[in-house]
Amino acid sequence: MTTFLQARAALESAGREHVDKRMSAADAAALVVDGDHVAIGGTLYSRTPMAMLFELLRQHRQRLTLSRPLTCYEAELFFAAGAADKIVTSWVGIGLQWGLSPIVRHYVEHGLAEYEEWSHLGLGMGYKAGAMGVPFLPTLTMMGSDIAVQRKLVTLQCPYTGQSVLAIPAVIPDVAIIHAHRADKFGNIQIDGYAHMDIDIARAAKRVIVSTESIISPEQIVADPSSTVLPHFAVDAVVEIPFGAYPHECYGLYEADFEHFDDYVALVKSRGADGAREYVESNVFAHEDFAGFLAQVGEVRIEDQCRKARELTVQ
C-alpha cells in the first residue's frame, strides 16, 4: 500500500519531463509489473482501455489487483488467465440482461480471488483523496452498511460541527490506464462525454498510461484547452490505438458491441473459466497486437458500431 506521502515523494524525486511520450502498447505495458495495483479507466463497458488490457494479458502479467468503479468482463479474463487475483470495485458483471458473472462467482466463492467491495462513491472518494494528495476524505455515504464494516472504515467527528463523517482512505494505484479520445505527443489528454473516474484515477496513480483514439498536435490542444482533462505532467505513456476500447464503447465514436458480449457470455456459460481462456486465446494470444484483433472483428462490424454512436450523439 502506497501512502500519500510516498506518492508525493515519488513525484518530487522523479517528475515527468516534457518529452514525446508516444510508444507502442507493448512498451507501455512494461510500466506494469507483476503484483501491481492497476486502476482501469472507464466504467463497465464504457471507454475501457481494452487494447492495453489485452496487451497486459498478452505479456502474461500475474497477481495484479484491478480496481475500477464498475467492473466488466475484463475481470473474468484476468482471473481465468491467471493475470489478476483481486478486484477492487463497487459492481461486477456486464449488465443485468447477461446475468451474474459465472467466472467471478467461481473465483470469489471458492476463495481463488478476492473481491474488495466499495460503494461507487466510496471508491470515488478514495481515488479523489489520492488525486488530491491527502490521506483521506470525509463523506456521508456508506455509513451503517456492512460494506463499511467489511472495509474497516472509521467514523470521525467533524471538529467544527460534531457531525459524524466516514473517513475514506486514499487509493493510490501503482498504475492507471485510461483510454482517451485525443492526446498530443506530450500527454495532454482530451476526453469527450462523461469522464467516469478517469481523471482522479490518473492523478492518484504513480504511473499513468493513456491509450488514445488519435494523436493531435500540441497546437490543436492549445486551440481547445478547456477540453483538456489531464496535463502532460500527469502522464507517462501515450499509445495511439484507434478503436482501443472495442468491444466497449467510446463516447460519440462507437457503441458497445452487445452481440460480442452475447457470444462471450454463451461461451462462459457453457464452458466456465475454460471458455474465458478460449476467448483470451482466440482474441488476444492469437494476435500480435490489438490491430490483429480488430482485423478479425472486421471493418463492417466496427463501422456499424460507429453508425450507432452517431445516431445516439447527433440529435
Next chain:
Amino acid sequence: MTATPTEIMTVTASRLLKDHKVVFAGVGIPLLASALAIRHQAPHLTIVLEGGIIGTALRAGHLPISTNEMRAAYGAAMLTDVTDIFLFAQRGYFAYGFLGAAQVDMYGNINTSFIGSPAAPKVRLPGSGGANDIISLCTEIFIVTTHEPRRFVEKVDFITSPGYLQGGDSRRRSGLAFGQIGKVVTDLAVLDFEPVSKRMRLRALQAGVTVSDVQQATGFSLLIHDDLEQVDPPTAEELAILRELNGVGQTTAVTVRS
C-alpha cells in the same frame, strides 16, 4: 391491453415521481418508470444517472442497459464524472433515489452483495454499484422489486445499502444524516414504513391482490396500514407510453434479474 406484473409495478412506481423534482434512477425498472413519468405526469422531472448523466431524455426503443453508456446519455443537458454526480447527491439536490433490490428486509435494507454468509457465500452477487450512495444521500428513496419471499426477507444476509438498519432511529444513529425510505413498490402492493418502528407496512394493494397474497409472498410479518388503499390499474395511456419506450419486442429494460 392487459398489463404484465412488471408493467403494473413499473407504472405504479412511476406515479410516485412528481413534476419539477430530480430523480437519481438506477438502471432497469427505476429508469423505465422515470422515463414514463416524464412522458406522463412529470414533464419537468430531471433524471440523473450514476454515469455522470444529468437530464437524460432517453430514446424510445433504445433504452440503456447500463447507466454509463451513450444510450443513457441521449439528450442529456450535462455530462460529468461519476464521483461528481454522487457529490451532487451528497449536497442534497436529488429529491428521489430510485432503486431495484435483489433482497430487501423489513427495515428496507438492501442486499446486492451476498446470498449466504459473506465469509463463505452461496452466491456472490454483483455488489452495491451506486445503490449504497443513492440510498445514503438522496432525500426520499423508492425501491421497486418483484414480490417474492426470497426477495422479502426478515433480515438481509448483508446490508449493502442501508435502509432503516435495525429500525427506530438506528439509521440516524449510524451517522447517516439524510434520507428516508419512502415506498417499496412491487407487482402485488405498495409498502411504506411505520413512522416509529420503521418496519415495513402494507400501504396499498394492486388490483385483484389480497392481503393474504402479499403476506404469503413476504418472508416476514408485515404491518398493515389502518387505511389500506387500492392501486388503480395502469391506464391505456400509461401502458402505451411504457410499451413505446421499451420498443416493440425489446425486453432490455424490463428484464428483472433473477
